[in-house]
Amino acid sequence: MIAEAGHYALVLALGLALIQSIVPLIGARLRDAALMNVARSTALAQLLFVGASFIALVMLHVGSDFSVANVYENSHSMKPLLYKITGVWGNHEGSMLLWVSILALFGGLVAAFGNNLPLSLRAHVLAVQAWIASAFYLFILMTSNPFLRIANPPIEGRDLNPVLQDIGLAVHPPMLYLGYVGFSISFSFAIAALMEGRIDAAWARWVRPWTLVAWIFLTLGIAMGSYWAYYELGWGGWWFWDPVENASLMPWLAGTALLHSALVMEKRNALKVWTILLSILTFSLSLLGTFLVRSGVITSVHAFATDPTRGVFILLILCLFIGGSLSLFAGRATALKQGGLFAPISREGALVLNNLLLTVACAVVLFGTLYPLAMEVLADFKMSVGAPFYNLTFVPLFTLLLLAVPLGPMLAWKRGDLLGVTQRLLAAGVAALVVIAIVWAWTRGGSALAPLAIGLGVFVIAGALTDLAERTGLFRLPFATTLHRARGLPRSTWGSVFAHAGLGIALIGIVCETTWNSEYIATMKQNDVAHVAGYDLKLDRLFQRQGPNYREMIAEFNVSRDGDTLSVMTPSKRSFTTRGSSTTEAALLTRGASQLYVSLGDATAEGAIAVRIYHKPLVLLIWWGPVLMAFGGVLSLSDRRLRVGAPKPARAKQRLQPAE
């Protein structure tokens, strides 16, 4: 019954989306407020029905109703409750349902909190949202229905893939989707602006918070996914340049560019056409990501479904939306009025450079992702494009970008003074040089690249702090004045300081982890001791334990340093009976920002076990950086000028509320 209700709710949501796709547009054409307001109620009702449908699927999974194919294939009655819930989106059908649920959520939010939007803009935005929603409802209902029943229900389910039975699944996909799908809002705004033929600074002010929300979630989602891969896959890798990872990185790069160009548009009313194009491209990349992941078109370590009907369907959606929006852009963009002028050396100029480097870096990733596919189709040979390719292409471009990051926020709008800014950044530059010298002296004989890269990270962080010091008059003015000024600074300034510093911190983490990672791989017997990076790990014992739906073999390591016992680490290897597969549960010991990492391999006949031990210096900075960036985003979002219900200019208020 629940399954049928969920299915029915989804069909109703499709019906509502179809109404929402058409009626508000007719209303906008006829200037009929009632018809335009249909968008609001349908968007909210749509959210209600998709939500009901999603909850129905959750209930089926929690209740272990194995007469539903999706539950049978991905659940097991013995599975812990948390994984019964997260298992809902640990499979193709459920994760698509999550995708549309989040799409409906964003539509609903625009409907609920978009009261300060002009009526026709809101009608257009919600109609475009409904087009996307309709396409994906159709996709789910026609190719990936999660509510299909099995004629002869089995007694037990096939269990969720063991790798996915982890807290990471509870956090990573929803975050990532909030990011991916969140960019649909800026897309809809861009299409609405093109359809209306009107775009101004206010438009940018409405778009920026939505983009920022999506960007925050995407940043956290990518970081979370990376950390999950790091501890779950058992060998400490945290980024693989895998097509599926690239699929999330590309919208992030484009979205970051969009955040910055929307800033120019909001403040200076310039770069309008470019911002519109970037909004379209960002969401197109999200769609492309969905296609890459969902169609299984690319050999990938994430390798999802390989059902061609699904692939073709999403490809159609992709072509329709990307092709349609770009044609609309080509037709209408010239009609948009060009905005303000600025000198090449200025804040705007710096942001253009930022956009240029981000989009080109994004294009490089796109090329690296699609090139092997194109060669396979066109020339019929297989190849893989991996880390070496990106090290030679993406890394130099990003280095240029990072060099420019401290300069940008310090340049004045319109016409900047590069020499003056360079002088003010002297302290940051000196700090970077000192750090380079120290690191180089300390690691004598090592590669020169690592100290330089760390210096770059320090430069970015020090640059962000310099900007803050300049704005508050630190060291120049009395401390009380500085404090007062600091309190008066817009939150968005604090936000950009944190976000930029986060970039530098992540860079330092990446460099330290890749350069000074120590590794120890061997077979160990009881009482053997491994020496890694100054730590002694003694294998105390090996024992078996029964978990809820698996058996695990646990190795107990006593970790000590200079004779002092620090902790006990217990990595394990779990074998899941239902799927006949096993996973490696690594043990982590955090020391400051560094980690010891122990994972197990196969046991040999003589009672020994293969062990992999890593010491990863400052590895946590890799994820603290993005967390700091997201925090910067949240600060920026809380800036009153950007608040969703931001105060309207007085004149607009009068126009909207004539009764007062």
Next chain:
Amino acid sequence: MTRKQRRMTIIGGSLAVLALAAALVLNALRDSIVFFSTPTMVAEKHVEPGKRFRLGGLVQPGSLQRGDNLAVTFEVADGGAKLPVAYKGILPDLFREGQGVVAEGALDANGVFKADTVLAKHDETYMPKDVADALKKQGHWKDDYGAKTSDGVKPAATTAQGNPQGAVR
């Protein structure tokens, strides 16, 4: 500066960055791409020792031998030819004889494939897509190989010499 000059500056700057990116990509394509081969392809085309490539096929049943200190040797077969592989390190959780495998490395002077990365997947019936396609093309495909590949899973990758950048080098 006039409007036109400003525009030219921006266009010029964009072209410079694009040209830089194109140069970087072309340079990277020359020597950082790794090709995929099966044992049959290796036998037919002479692959010179030291050239890195990815080898895909099935682990020949009965060929797996474990040596001292995590050294393993096994044979990769694709129905047409076999190639001995040597690897040192921990094999992925689901490395099994008779299962599909992808290894990355290079041939040594004796014609042994020295792998530094071995990829497999956390699923009992998993077949790497490269391997499946190659087997299909050569007519050695059995339908049940790919029967259950529809789950969202990540494979394990193991590398012998710490390869922090990823499974693909």
